[in-house]
Amino acid sequence: MNATEVSNEVRKALYEAVSAGDLRTIHEVHRSCPRALEQGWTGGDSPGYLHLAARKGQLAVCELLIELGLDVNRPAASSGGSTPLEEAATAGHLSTVRFLIEAGAWVDGPAESASTPLMGAAMEGYVEIAQLLVDAGADIHREHLRLPQTALDFASLYAMKGGGQAAVAEYLRGMGAQRPYLERHDWSDVPQQPYIEHIERSMQGFANPRALALIDKPDGTSVILRAIRIPAKYEFQLIFSAGLQPGKTEVGLILPSSWPLNRASLQLSLVADPIARLSAVVRAGLDGQPLHHGALLTGEQLPLNDTGSRLGPWVLSLHSALEAEREGDTAIAQTLLLVPCPAKKPPRTSAEAMALTDRLMRKPWKSLLFADAPS
Template identity: 35%
Template sequence: MNNPEEIYEKNIKTLLAIHADIASGNAASLKKCLEKNSVLLHLPMYGLDGHETLLHMAAEQGQTEICRLLVSLGIALDQPAASSGNSTPLAAAAGNGHLQTCQWFLEAGALVDGWPNSITTPLIDAITFGHQDVVNLLVEHHANINRLHTRLNTAPLDIANTWGFTEIASTLRKSGAVSIMDVESQPEEFGGSIVTFVHNTAGWVLPAQLSPITNEEGLVLRISCIDGKSKFKLLFTIGLFAKSPHTELFVCLPGDWPLTQHGFPPHSPWVFPVELLSLLARHTFDNGPLSEGFLIRRSDAMYANLAWPDEVDAFVAVDKAWDTKTEKEIIPDDEKVMLYVLVPVKFTKKGEPDAAALRVLTQRKRTASWASVVIPAPDPGIMQ
């Protein structure tokens, strides 16, 4: 019998006994049962792939010694539960306020922020349920205090403020946390006029501390939530304007695309937008800015090592229309900054579009919806 659901149903009485041992902390009985029924050790809840494991269950109930036993028997310390947004057992313990269990997981080497493509983090879960002592512990272990909630695109500090946990909010602030409400409008901000324009037209621009990091000198990346919502967001460059003619580049992403400061390895499908913009920035600094209609091909040597989406063969730079009255203002050419959206292109069976077809495509995409220029997300099952 290989079907997990059938295995679960056939062994429901044994599983109920296992669950009872976990709840009561009866490690000896649990060990004996799992050694006799080893097929049940890695069986997810209800036999459904991606659901919580026995380790999640033990962590959720604060059964530290049971967690220790289950890991020793072979359950992965950071086993993600896709059904719960790729949350880890540490997150289950943190969300339920089990300080000792969290301490054990951290000492055992658990990922303090969980997986980079998880919806929340152990810190966010601890904040949501008001567990100050767990928050303190995670901050002491260098949890990312500015890691966005992947679906809501809000920061840990915003979650603390929303739930009225003033002491937690104070702890986060003292540690350097920022809120998405901390809009930077100082004239001296790097690329401040561009950031303000995007903020007032496309959508709310988040503080720089919430953006992914690039190693390209002279470049920073920023995030704009289109129309202030979470359906789509822009990742864009600031710094390319240093080269003349002045430009900046934008990519449109699904609102729940994780844009973390760290956690993903190089060339992960999840860091494709960051790496693409970084390489294009290098191209701009070394060879000059892009112009509308410029085609970036996945076959180009400079970009071939990136983890391109399967559905995308190239990107074309498009001077997309921005919904703003300021477009009507007369701006001197030497002060104008062209904001190019990189639109994904899928080649037909005939191959790359010729010059005429590319012009038609570019013109059409100038007024296209954001949904039509969004980069398709990787398979959610790709953890890194």
């Protein structure tokens, strides 16, 4: 056996001790084999012993394991990036949730995690835990990465279980939560209502009322970047502007549906990069740069102040799905999609860029991806 490998007997002893709240055995195993706690009972990226203690509601064990050096925010990649806090919240252990938050647990989990502690509490109907998490700053608008659903969606969908889900749903609605892709938003008080509804008809879905970014205009109004998940298998999402050149031109880009666009992830430069680039296109348009089908854009034309990145080139392309719904209605703006040029043979001239975008117009969304999902 490798010197750093932990025997199955030790793993089993620790698993049983953590589950039963046996602090003495945990101390003994840790003294004789310190690496055992770090590796967990199955090793790799699976949930660790702190996850197990949190799921079992073993508060004293959680306190001990953190004291012994286990990371309160360690994600389990094999479980969608779940954390001990998510385990405790989903299992309904209020005191353990409170302790983990006080111990420094991220209230929403990692930025790239599939689910969140609030979603777990909502799904199982634990209203006190939901309230505690929201009071601690949980993002009520965050969406599951694999399903186009928020905590309110989970509470509403699982209300059939007859637990506290209805109470969680009522509480979240009172806090301003929404079901962005299952309940159509009333855009009547939004200046760009016709355009947004055009996007919804084109994509056959509902646009999220939550703004991703605001870009100020000289007239004191703002261009708003919004998202809509494309319902066909929910593999992709369209990020689009509203208010750039009303009735003339808006811009957008296609991302995988699993691209995290939550409050935490948008603080990470890698994840926020597409939003920053689309914002740069909006600013270029506001500064008078011509934006049209077939336009070829370079890093020099679209420098990003926050990262200094000058990658490219890209093209701006119309798409048949959006144009067909417009049917030439001049009151509704055209949508130009920002698409990366092929790395092997990028267009060098305006004619080559136009030929490329003419082909892109009828390509599936997968061919228009701005970027693959961040790893």
